[in-house]
Amino acid sequence: MGRRRAIDFGGYVMDVVQTRGEGWQADAYPFNLPAVRSWETLELHDKVTFLVGENGSGKSTLIEAIAIAAGFNAEGGSRNFRFGTAHSHSDLHEHLRLVRATRRPRDGFFLRAESYFNVATYIDDLDKEGGGPSLVGSYGGKSLHNRSHGESFMALLTERFGGRGFYVLDEPEAALSPQRQTAFLKRLHELVKDDSQFVIATHSPMILAYPDAWIYEMGPDGPQRVNWEALEHVRLTRDFLMYPEAYLYEIMEAPEE
Numbered sequence: 001m002g003r004r005r006a007i008d009f010g011g012y013v014m015d016v017v018q019t020r021g022e023g024w025q026a027d028a029y030p031f032n033l034p035a036v037r038s039w040e041t042l043e044l045h046d047k048v049t050f051l052v053g054e055n056g057s058g059k060s061t062l063i064e065a066i067a068i069a070a071g072f073n074a075e076g077g078s079r080n081f082r083f084g085t086a087h088s089h090s091d092l093h094e095h096l097r098l099v100r101a102t103r104r105p106r107d108g109f110f111l112r113a114e115s116y117f118n119v120a121t122y123i124d125d126l127d128k129e130g131g132g133p134s135l136v137g138s139y140g141g142k143s144l145h146n147r148s149h150g151e152s153f154m155a156l157l158t159e160r161f162g163g164r165g166f167y168v169l170d171e172p173e174a175a176l177s178p179q180r181q182t183a184f185l186k187r188l189h190e191l192v193k194d195d196s197q198f199v200i201a202t203h204s205p206m207i208l209a210y211p212d213a214w215i216y217e218m219g220p221d222g223p224q225r226v227n228w229e230a231l232e233h234v235r236l237t238r239d240f241l242m243y244p245e246a247y248l249y250e251i252m253e254a255p256e257e
Contacts, residue, residue: 006101007102009101011044011045011047011103011166011197012104012166012197013044013070013100013197013199014100014101015098016041016042016044016066016069016099017040018036018040019095019096020040020095021094021095029090030065030090030091031092033061034058034218034219034220034221035051035053035058035059035062036061038221039222043214045197045214047196047197047212047213048192048197048210048213049214049216050201050215051201051202051216051218051223052201052202052217052218053218053219054218057218058218060201062218063168063170063199064090064092065093067112069093069098070098070108070110072108072110072168075112076109077110078108078110105196105197106162106163106164106165107165107196109156109160109167110169110170111167111168111169111170112169150175150180152175153175153180154180154187157184157188158187161187161191161196163196164194164195164196165196167191167196167197167198167199168198168200169200169201170201171202171203172184172200172202172207173202173203173204181204181207184207188210189210203233204233205228205231205233205237209228215228217232
């Protein structure tokens with residue numbers, strides 16, 4: 001991680017480093033989560049890095065901490081968003097340091113599925129207060145609440161994400177049908193070509209198929225770099241689609257041993 005790499009790196013954040021300072025407790029939450037333990041430095045791809053794992057593995061906790069360490073609001077939004085409906089985030093971000101490249105992003109956003117409603121409400125509330133340009137104009141000229149979940153998410157991607165940005169997304173597939181996920185991949189690629197860097201936590205095999213991305217699977221021994229074909233998510237989905245009747249019989253009707 002020398003100066004040459006910082007200069008040559010195509011993205012904005014090269015590494016996530018655990019500082020493990022005062023308050024770190026290896027056997028306590030969140031430091032004992034599979035996504036957090038057993039590593040000191042997590043290298044990021046200069047374009048797209050995926051975090052994948054079972055519920056409870058800590059991938060969302062880790063991506064939340066990365067976003068907060070990058071300066072984003074804990075519940076989502078841009079670096080200028082300052083609101084909180086509940087203090088539900090962990091203190092993990094206090095033990096992370098982001099190793100930044102020499103380039104600086106022009107844009108950025110933290111999108112998390114579970115608090116997206118709160119972000120949309122905050123945008124509407126700011127517009128009601130007045131005193132500046134309409135924020136809704138940056139999201140397609142219409143309140144995100146007045147669209148379907150999928151429509152509002154795509155409006156965010158197409159209207160608000162402007163390129164040359166550092167974007168952190170937590171489970172974007174929660175808002176997207178399979179058809180919308182293909183549209184998401186198209187927009188993701190457009191933004192990547194426009195010098196953007198993404199860190200994304202997802203369960204979606206379709207989204208995880210984005211070419212040349214790095215995929216970290218959160219296992220018992222911490223994050224491990226894996227290929228798309230080796231992911232359990234991909235294997236299970238492929239098996240189910242190829243043999244749905246046999247798969248359903250196995251999980252619903254087969255006698256227990």
